[in-house]
Structure formats: structure tokens, C-alpha cells
Amino acid sequence: MTKKMKLSQLSDMLQDLNVESLEGVTIEGDIELNITGGGGLNPALAYAIGSEISQISLHMANIGRILGFPAEQLFASAFGMAEAPQAGQLPTSPKIQELLASKFEVAKVDNWKNPIQEVTLGATSGDGGSRKSTVTIGGENALPYYFDAEMPHRNYVTMDVFDMPIGMAKAVKGNYEDVINDPAEWAKKVVRDFNADMVTIHLISTDPLINDTPAKEAAKVVEDVLQAVDVPIVIGGSGNPEKDPEVLEKAAEVAEGERVLLASASLNLDYERIAKAAMDYGHNVLSWTQLEINAQKELNRKLMKQCNVPRERIVMDPTTAALGYGLDYAYTNMERIRLAGLMGDDELTFPMSSGTTNAWGAREAWMVSSPLNQDSDWGPREYRGPIWEIVTGLALSLAGNDMFMMMHPTSVQVLKEITQTLYGSIESEEIDITNWIGAEV
Amino acid sequence: MKINSPLEAYKFLPATNCGECGEATCMAFAAHLIDRSHKLTDCKPILEEKFKKKYEELDALLAPEIREVEIGVGDKIAKIGGDDVLYRHKLTFFNQTQFAYDVTDSMDEKDLVERVNYIQDFKKFYVGNFLTVDMIAVRCTSKDPAKFAAAVKKVIETTDLPIILCSFDPAVLKAGLEASKGRNPLLYAANKDNWKEVGELALEYDVPVTLFAPDDLDMLKTLAKTFAAMGTEKLVLDPGTYPTGKQLKKTFTNFIKVRRAGIDGDREIAYPIMAVPFTAWMAHDDPVSASYWETVVASVFTIKYGDIMILHSTEPYAMLPELHIRDTIYTDPRKPVTVDPGMYKVGEPTADSPVLVTTNFALTYYTVESDIASNKIDCFLWAIDTDGIGVEAAVAGGQLTAEKIKKGIEESGFDLKKDTTHNTVVIPGLAARLQGDVEDATGANVMVGPADSGRIPGWMEKNWPPQKK
Known part of the structure; x- marks a missing residue:
């Protein structure tokens, strides 16, 4: 749901800037932004994208605040504007997006060598x-x-x-x-x-x-x-x-x-x-x-x-x-x-x-x-x-x-x-x- | 457990023989660590800061091969897993299989409360204690998070038993978790499709979670590995319980494989295992057949490595054998079960009643006692202290001797000459060879009873009262 909204907003913004295509820019997951391109990124486009992403994150932060999360503290701490509160912080465990494949193996018993009569x-x-x-x-x-x-x-x-x-x-x-x-x-x-x-x-x-x-x-x-x-x-x-x-x-x-x-x-x-x-x-x-x-x-x-x-x-x-x-x-x-x-x-x-x-x-x-x-x-x-x-x-x-x-x-x-x-x-x-x-x- | 001799554990102990743990020496304590009859925390000195490193090293070495997982809170908290062996005689199995019986969120409230009460009140007296069942599994059949939450709420209002929240829909599970905050329920289940969301719920609410990969051990292990990396090892594995035919045979194989791999040291899969004999109800329409088959499947997986299971039938003819087979498998085989040595009156014995001798091996004693009592024979029955060994072996091993019999009778203040009219002792048929010795030791007449106490009634008819000499 969040992914859809971001994409549509991003394309709206790009329309305003008369950008005709958005090749090499993909948005994955819920917050991950992946920008690749042939010979570097047009500075104007980069600025525009940066601006929009910031807009989106503000919008998301607002949703976060509505849900009761102190988003402003997060922003403050992220940009060094205030001390982050130590208490209440969750330990950061790596976000895992894909299953970590593992193969099951088990040996046969090797000391059952004597058959029953x-x-x-x-x-x-x-x-x-x-x-x-x-x-x-x-x-x-x-x-x-x-x-x-x-x-x-x-x-x-x-x-x-x-x-x-x-x-x-x-x-x-x-x-x-x-x-x-x-x-x-x-x-x-x-x-x-x-x-x-x-x-x-x-x-x-x-x-x-x-x-x-x-x-x-x-x-x-x-x-x-x-x-x-x-x-x-x-x-x-x-x-x-x-x-x-x-x-x-x-x-x-x-x-x-x-x-x-x-x-x-x-x-x-x-x-x-x-x-x-x-x-x-x-x-x-x-x-x-x-x-x-x-x-x-x-x-x-x-x-x-x-x-x-x-x-x-x-x-x-x-x-x-x-x-x-x-x-x-x-x-x-x-x-x-x-x-x-x-x-x-x-x-x-x-x-x-x-x-x-x-x-x-x-x-x-x-x-x-x-x-x-x-x-x-x-x-x-x-x-x-x-x-x-x-x-x-x-x-x-x-x-x-x-x-x-x-x-x-x-x-x-x-x-x-x-x-x-x-x-x-x-x-x-x-x-x-x-x-x-x-x-x- | 990574070590198996007391010496290896001893190396890490303070070696002061302080005795605070209740053992005379650190070596004796070490032996109890190896047989798991003491916990490392029973050693107070090793908890001091200066031994911190040794404590941590030894603690890791002593950790059971299969992880222990806790479900529920308070008095009724249930521990599952924690095993170190594949065969009970090698040590003992720890943390008996937990039996959860199901309710659904589509039941009407009165039926739900009644069923939960029946489950939590069910009890059966056995060797000095009551056998009881353990948990409630709430199944979401309505697909409605609100309905599920209401059912969960009703269940936890009704009982302190631990609960299992059953749905594959993360929204439903979340509603259940909200309704049971602080009760540490078990989530059932994460599978290959919903694992990300269910995993996040398990982490967010800090509760144990079941991983379900029916007949796919690679996927089961993959899920376990992934969850461990996400940050939780409070995992229960469900390899799928198929109720019939070749699928059931495969299920049996899967259980053996998973537990063997875990005991053999594959940490990625060394978690408690869940069986779901409930699925018997998907194969049988008739409730008696379904109950029977569910009990049969439950028995197989109580014996072979199921640590927790979800069941449906609450018929006594299902629950009683389930409780007893669990007790059978989880009774510690290292402890000979004994009764207190001494005199027991069976029925209302008088001075004319016979004096019978047996051992204090509980099984022998209770068998003899019930054989006598059920045939309405009044008598004095002595449980002689044979260290809990049966008659035949105790005679061979010298734990049952004429002296022991004499001592046993005298110590209870009984005088054969004064307190009986016959001055006669009846010894077990399997102890016949002691007859002469017992006569010499006690000065009483000694008669040899039958080898099997089931024959006491027939023997009595023929031989009692004894002929006057």
C-alpha cells in the first residue's frame, strides 16, 4: 500500500518537471530507494527526487505521529539537532527481506550393523x-x-x-x-x-x-x-x-x-x-x-x-x-x-x-x-x-x-x-x- | 550438552568444596550437572564476578542440545524441549509433551467457556499425584480478527493455562496478541508465505512462534535459520502431521530426522517439535474412530519426539491413555520407584490373618496390594526395603535376605508370636530359597506363596489357615 502511494506521488512530481521517463530509478520495498543510471545522474533530477523523497518522508512521519510514534525526535536525532532519547529504543536487528535458504541433512545411524534373527x-x-x-x-x-x-x-x-x-x-x-x-x-x-x-x-x-x-x-x-x-x-x-x-x-x-x-x-x-x-x-x-x-x-x-x-x-x-x-x-x-x-x-x-x-x-x-x-x-x-x-x-x-x-x-x-x-x-x-x-x- | 564427564565440568568449578550447593564436594556437584539433577546456578560462588568467564563457558557447555522454549506465564508456565538424548534410558527425557486442546472463535460463548473449564479441570489420580492437561489452542475459523480477539479474551478470562493462537493470517494473530498481552502465548504459525509478517509480530510482542512447513524439512530449516537471524530462537517446529497412510509414515520419518539432527548437533534445527494429531479429524467422520485415531497418532508422537501437540478429542477414553503414555515416557528411568518400607494393612486384618512379605519396589508392591485387595483378602503386608528392586532380582542380588525380612518386621513393632495366632510368615514364591534362612532368623513358620501374586487367592484357599503342627 505504501509503495503504491510513493510511486504515484513520485511520478506526479516528475511530470511537473517535464521528465519524460524514469529509467534507472526504481523504488523497492517500503523505504528503500535504488538509483542506478548509465553516465551519472542529472543534478536537477537528483535534486528533484531528493526533494520529493523528503516530502514523502515528512508525509510518512506525519502518519507515524498520528499512530503515536514520536517522529520529530527521530528526525532531530538523525540530523544531529537534538539528543536522541536512549530509553525506549529498540535494538536494531537486521531487516531480513528474503528467506535464508538452508538444506536439511541428517545421517543414518552407523552402528546398527547386526541384523535381528x-x-x-x-x-x-x-x-x-x-x-x-x-x-x-x-x-x-x-x-x-x-x-x-x-x-x-x-x-x-x-x-x-x-x-x-x-x-x-x-x-x-x-x-x-x-x-x-x-x-x-x-x-x-x-x-x-x-x-x-x-x-x-x-x-x-x-x-x-x-x-x-x-x-x-x-x-x-x-x-x-x-x-x-x-x-x-x-x-x-x-x-x-x-x-x-x-x-x-x-x-x-x-x-x-x-x-x-x-x-x-x-x-x-x-x-x-x-x-x-x-x-x-x-x-x-x-x-x-x-x-x-x-x-x-x-x-x-x-x-x-x-x-x-x-x-x-x-x-x-x-x-x-x-x-x-x-x-x-x-x-x-x-x-x-x-x-x-x-x-x-x-x-x-x-x-x-x-x-x-x-x-x-x-x-x-x-x-x-x-x-x-x-x-x-x-x-x-x-x-x-x-x-x-x-x-x-x-x-x-x-x-x-x-x-x-x-x-x-x-x-x-x-x-x-x-x-x-x-x-x-x-x-x-x-x-x-x-x-x-x-x-x- | 557438549560434555559428558564430571571431570570436564569440574575444571570450571571453583574447587573450594564449600558445600553451599548441598553436595560435599565440587566433584559431586559436577556429577549432578552432568546428569542434570543440579543447575549451574545452584553453585553460588561461580556466580561471583571473578568467575564470570568460567561460568559463561560452562553454562554454554551444559546447555541442552534441544533449546528450551517457554509458553505462558506464572504458575502454569510450560517449558518444552531441553532434551539431550534420543532414548530415555540414556538419561531421561525432560519437559513432558504439552497437550493443548482446541477451541474455535466460531463457538458460542457458553460452549467455549464450558469446554475450557472441562479441559482445565480434567484430572486423574496416579501414584500420589494428579495427571492433568496443559493448554488451550484457539483456532481462528471465522477469518475475522475481531471475533478471534473476542474468543482469545474469553479464554484468558476463564483460565490461566497457556494458550496457542492459531491462524495463518497475520492480522488475526495480531488481534489475538493484543487480546492476550502479558500472557506469552505461542503463535501458530509462520509458513513460507506469511513468515515476514508473523516473524515481525513474534519479535514485536516477544512471544514464541511455531514454524510450519508441511513435509518440507528444507523449508522448515530455512524458516528456523531465517528467524534466528531476525533475532528470535523462541521457536517451535511443525513438520506437519499427516493423519493416515504413507503420508503418516513420512511424518514419522520427519520427526525422527529432525530430532536426530538436533541431538547430533545441528543447531539450526535444534528446537522443540510440534505434532498436530488434530488432523485425524480430517480423515475420519465418525467421532469414535476419529478420537481413537487421534489418540493413536498422539501416542506415536508422544513417544517419538513430539514436545507439544494440538488435540481435539476431550473424551476420557482419549485423554486417559494420552496422559498415561506421556507419564510412561517422561518418568525418569534413573529413579527406581519405591514405596516406604514397613507394614501395610490390607482390608481389616486380625490375629488370624496372614502375614505376607514383598519388596518396596512400587510396581511389585502395588501389584501385590491390588491383587490382595481386589480379592477381599485381609492381611498384613510387609514392604521390605530392597532399594526398590523386585523380588526375583533382589533375592539374586542380596537385597532381599532373611535378615532384611526379620529387621523389616521387627522395626515396625510387630511381634509375630503375640500379634498373630499362627506365628507364620508367607514369603513370595520367587524367594522360596530363603525359606530355611527366614525360619532360622525369625523363629516363625515360613510358608512359600505363589510366584505370581495373581495366584494368591487360589493359594490361600488351599493353604490358609496353616495346619497346626
Whole structure:
């Protein structure tokens, strides 16, 4: 606006002086005057321009005074007619008219040299099993989804099936009421309706403190599940350290050749028996420790050195604590394990599995409302529960976890969506966010 | 931080071991400077004129790699940035991600006030404190500076929370700045088109400003460099948060790149980063899906380097997980979280009730406590001082021993013979090997409980009360 006014005034003035053209004189910016010319400037013209510029600046100064700026002081100080007031003067920072171009660069991480071991779960008929397809996890050369190296495999979800009805959060239970007494139908349902990549059959009824189901009987359930679905499976015991070796031995036997994941070998039970069962019948071993990186190293070492389990048959479960209940330990434990593996610790270069279902242990996931009356309203639990499971899993996916054991269909769907988005396999319509502020929401 | 050993910091200190900072020696103080648990200004002598040069040198060496930026004023002032590491276990992350929830200048006044009040009052009790959210982002959707100013005015009348002024129109931002004078709001945002005017506003009003260059890191860095030359480093970087698909993957990559470059020492781009999970609402029509996806995007960028974010959903099922994932990531991993050692009564125990032992590792303790309480078992529960280490590791590491258990019970003035009818202690299954030692030390019967406190109810049914010998 100011620029326009000055130009028109200047040309008016030049008209009066009968100057026909104004070549070599340009006015730029708001106050900058740039005078160039071939062989010097006509003194009369220079005087005239000088006069007009002074007129303009007086005019501008008047506007300044109307706006409250003490312009006369500025003139006085500029021409040495008075002392400039010291106070109130702004520091002079250079007026920048153009962007100062800068190029963004960042290096790739140079000490991630050790790839994570690839482990294949399940075996097809060509490999002595009866699965229709297999799942391969691991193989990373960088933290998950990082640009430093391509991530070779996406994350996978194995959904929980139990060999007896168990207590579940209401939001979970509603999905399984029709199959709760039939593990085979349950397994079918999670694959068919809930898009499970794999199924975990937990033989919890074998616990002497629960039903003390004999190992042989429990193994029948494994056979049923293998019949019912054609995805790779995980077989879990009850967590009873005395009974589990026997239960997993029998289960391994009936699943011979299927390359299942036996869950779990741990330091507080006879891991040798479990490792041997895996070797004898062609399965993988889940190496489970409790939030302790050194214990994880120790167990992996024992499985490899003492039990001769090949590297491509070991998956780690370093323990999942729920959001709000120790997820900070679980997250950092996994992140440290993955970084140590990438940087060369061969006792930790294994893919990881998370018991993400543990998120349902958090009261925020299942309670109707907060037990504390000072809390703000917790809102409906049917929405709170699944997101608790999602965020727990998502955090661990960013720490390097490969496979998720999960329970709620919505959680599975959303976790798959976000992990596969970060992995790069989800296409979606492009969205223009340049004017997001004005979005009608 | 440009140095990483206490020795390097020590060289600059007065070396008088005066103790004014609370540490016995200057070397100890130096160690705390390196782990950032003391500030240099805690050393009074170095503030004296004669040490001025050393103070300035050391201060520069200790400055965090990512600049710290302040938003707001007074009690509610928010600091963002200030990080020195890419992984929390390497030190800790500082200045937790600030959550700003939006309002618009097109809302009617009653709705606006109600929403602001809901946001500022939202709280969730957790480990002795309330988790709360932090800021109000005022979006200009009216395109009218006067309307925007009125909305800003209403917001600051209603809350002391810091605010973010959101518009790409300098005239609107100026109106907002006039309406919120003295509140040090964050300007959102300068971009490649309006940078000159917005930059001048930031300088004139002396407020922090966000630079927005969606999926263009060269432009982002160019803007940051230009603003620094104009005279302000109170900058926040928004590389654009695209809500879905390959664009979201790119956003993730951009966040990683910007923070890595900053931590690696590229000062031109070492500023706090803003995420805008709000954009999830541009991809989803259904409010539950939008809330869910916004929470998911917010979680990703709370974990990966977002220092401040603008959100829309105020549903508890969005805010609760957001608050907890932030707490997860920003909890200082160097501090083992402990409960006070001693006796805790769960329910209403009598002389017939069992005496259970666990550790003072907060996570263990609270897990055991809630497993017992939720099954309505009355008992005496001892948190033995294991320096905050869990049962399994404490048995292996010698922090949980028979002597410690004996001492713990005795120190709380409890007499197993007099105060119980059974003179029995139940130790954790993971401490089974201490059974004989504890019997010898305490003279009591010792029973081994389950390895997982989730199994205490089943164990109790089978084993309690104990058989009389």
C-alpha cells in the first residue's frame, strides 16, 4: 500500500518537471530507494527526487505521529539537532527481506550393523506341517519403521484362545460368549471374524490350582485347534513351573512338524525339557524373562549353548506391563534389548513377542468408573478398554516388538492399522493439511 | 550438552568444596550437572564476578542440545524441549509433551467457556499425584480478527493455562496478541508465505512462534535459520502431521530426522517439535474412530519426539491413555520407584490373618496390594526395603535376605508370636530359597506363596489357615 502511494506521488512530481521517463530509478520495498543510471545522474533530477523523497518522508512521519510514534525526535536525532532519547529504543536487528535458504541433512545411524534373527512360525505341507501359510518375524536392521533400513516384515497379531472359560473384562467377553466352551470354535472365530494372523491356545486348565487337567488331555485341545484353523499357532501352558514342562512336551508331540511357538521357557522352570521338546518335534521356543535384560541374556545363552536350540528357533518375551502399570519398564527394557542386538550383542538379536493382553489388567481398562471420586469422569469403559490394549501394544511396537498376543477385536484392528501404516503398507487418500486450522471439526 | 564427564565440568568449578550447593564436594556437584539433577546456578560462588568467564563457558557447555522454549506465564508456565538424548534410558527425557486442546472463535460463548473449564479441570489420580492437561489452542475459523480477539479474551478470562493462537493470517494473530498481552502465548504459525509478517509480530510482542512447513524439512530449516537471524530462537517446529497412510509414515520419518539432527548437533534445527494429531479429524467422520485415531497418532508422537501437540478429542477414553503414555515416557528411568518400607494393612486384618512379605519396589508392591485387595483378602503386608528392586532380582542380588525380612518386621513393632495366632510368615514364591534362612532368623513358620501374586487367592484357599503342627 505504501509503495503504491510513493510511486504515484513520485511520478506526479516528475511530470511537473517535464521528465519524460524514469529509467534507472526504481523504488523497492517500503523505504528503500535504488538509483542506478548509465553516465551519472542529472543534478536537477537528483535534486528533484531528493526533494520529493523528503516530502514523502515528512508525509510518512506525519502518519507515524498520528499512530503515536514520536517522529520529530527521530528526525532531530538523525540530523544531529537534538539528543536522541536512549530509553525506549529498540535494538536494531537486521531487516531480513528474503528467506535464508538452508538444506536439511541428517545421517543414518552407523552402528546398527547386526541384523535381528529371522524366525519363521508355522510349517506348510511342503515343510512337514499342515499350515496354509507361515509367518516370519525379525530380520530388522534398524529400529522399527526407521528410515535407516527397510523393515523386512510387518508386525503380526496372535489372538488368545483358552481351553476353559476364564474371567474376562466385560468388553472382551461380549465377543466370545458363543465360543467360550469350545477352543476350536473360538480359534476359528478369531481367524475368520477378527483377522488374527495366528492363534495362541493357552492350556490354563492344566494348572494344579485350577483343574489340573492331565497333559495328555490338554494335548487333545491342541489337536482340535490345529484342525480348526490353518494359521500358525502358539501353545501356552498355565504358567505353573512344575506342570508346564510336561504339558508343553505333550502338546509339542501332538503338534509335531507344525513349527509352533512353545510358550514359554523361563529361568524358574525346567527350560531344558521345553527346549528339548521343541527340538524333538520341530518347534520354536519363547524365551520369557521378567523385565530384566541380563536375565534375558542368560536364558537365551542357556537355550543356545546348553540346550542347542538354533538361533532361528528363538523368540523373546521380555514381559509386557500394562499402560500405567510398569509400561515404562517394559518399553525401555525392549528398546534396550533391540538397540543392544542391533549394535552387536548376539545374545539379544531375536525377534520379540508381547503379551499385550496384560493391558486388560489395568483397572482403567475394565472398571465401570474411577474408584476415586476426585477423578474426572472416566467415560464409557467399552471404549476405554480397547484403547488401553492398543496404546500398550503400540508403545512396544515402537520399542521393537514384532508379535502381539491380543484379546479384543477392535484393539487388533486398530493396532494392525497403525503398525502397518508405520511399516508403509497402508494406502489411503492423501489429505491436504496446509490449512488445517480452518477445518470444520 | 557438549560434555559428558564430571571431570570436564569440574575444571570450571571453583574447587573450594564449600558445600553451599548441598553436595560435599565440587566433584559431586559436577556429577549432578552432568546428569542434570543440579543447575549451574545452584553453585553460588561461580556466580561471583571473578568467575564470570568460567561460568559463561560452562553454562554454554551444559546447555541442552534441544533449546528450551517457554509458553505462558506464572504458575502454569510450560517449558518444552531441553532434551539431550534420543532414548530415555540414556538419561531421561525432560519437559513432558504439552497437550493443548482446541477451541474455535466460531463457538458460542457458553460452549467455549464450558469446554475450557472441562479441559482445565480434567484430572486423574496416579501414584500420589494428579495427571492433568496443559493448554488451550484457539483456532481462528471465522477469518475475522475481531471475533478471534473476542474468543482469545474469553479464554484468558476463564483460565490461566497457556494458550496457542492459531491462524495463518497475520492480522488475526495480531488481534489475538493484543487480546492476550502479558500472557506469552505461542503463535501458530509462520509458513513460507506469511513468515515476514508473523516473524515481525513474534519479535514485536516477544512471544514464541511455531514454524510450519508441511513435509518440507528444507523449508522448515530455512524458516528456523531465517528467524534466528531476525533475532528470535523462541521457536517451535511443525513438520506437519499427516493423519493416515504413507503420508503418516513420512511424518514419522520427519520427526525422527529432525530430532536426530538436533541431538547430533545441528543447531539450526535444534528446537522443540510440534505434532498436530488434530488432523485425524480430517480423515475420519465418525467421532469414535476419529478420537481413537487421534489418540493413536498422539501416542506415536508422544513417544517419538513430539514436545507439544494440538488435540481435539476431550473424551476420557482419549485423554486417559494420552496422559498415561506421556507419564510412561517422561518418568525418569534413573529413579527406581519405591514405596516406604514397613507394614501395610490390607482390608481389616486380625490375629488370624496372614502375614505376607514383598519388596518396596512400587510396581511389585502395588501389584501385590491390588491383587490382595481386589480379592477381599485381609492381611498384613510387609514392604521390605530392597532399594526398590523386585523380588526375583533382589533375592539374586542380596537385597532381599532373611535378615532384611526379620529387621523389616521387627522395626515396625510387630511381634509375630503375640500379634498373630499362627506365628507364620508367607514369603513370595520367587524367594522360596530363603525359606530355611527366614525360619532360622525369625523363629516363625515360613510358608512359600505363589510366584505370581495373581495366584494368591487360589493359594490361600488351599493353604490358609496353616495346619497346626
